[in-house]
Amino acid sequence: MSELSPQHRDLRMSDADRERVVQRLNQAAADGRITLDEFEERVAGVLAARTFGEIEPYLADLPVAPGTPVPREVVKLRSVAAELKRKGAWVVPRRIVASNKAGSVKLDFTDAVISYPVVEIVLDVVAGSTVLVLPAGASVDATDVQTVAGSVKVRGNLPEVGGQPHFVVTGRQSMGSLVVRRQYRFWGWCW
Structure with a gap:
C-alpha cells in the first residue's frame, strides 16, 4: 500500500x-x-x-493489492461552463489545481484515498461556486483565498491546524462562494 x-x-x-x-x-x-x-x-x-x-x-506477508494506484504529485482539473466534480474512492494528489470558468467545482474527499499529510488546493474559479467536503479529522487553512464578489465559508468547526490530513486552500474565487465543510448526513443520505 x-x-x-x-x-x-x-x-x-x-x-x-x-x-x-x-x-x-x-x-x-x-x-x-x-x-x-x-x-x-x-x-x-x-x-x-x-x-x-x-x-x-x-x-507484511500479504501481497500488495493489484492495481493499487500510486498518488500523483500534481493534478490539474479544468472545465469551462460545466460542473467539475470528484467523489467516491478517488486518489488524491499532493497538489490539486482546479480551474473552472462559468461552472461549479465540488471535490468530495470523504471516501477518497489520501496518502499525503498535507493536500494543497489551488483554485481559479470564475462565475461559479466551489464546495470542498473534507473527511473526519481533517483541518483546513483557507485564509489565503482571494475573493472578488464572492465569499469564503468554513462550516462545521473545522480546525485550522492539527488535523490529519491538512488541506491548504489558495488561489482565487471570483463571483461565487467557496464553502469548506464536512459531509452532511440525514438518515441514510449523505451529501
Missing part, C-alpha cells in the same frame, strides 16, 4: 484508513491467504493501531 511508505510510517491513521486495511485483510481471508483466527487477531491489531507503522506487521 502506498500509505505504508517510510515517509508515512509515523502518521496517525483515520478510521477510514483502518477500514481500508480491514477490507484488505478480509480479502486475504476470502482468498485463503490467512486463517479465520489470523484474521481476527490481525483485525484487532489494526483497530488498535494509531500510526501506519503499527499496522505493517499485519500486512
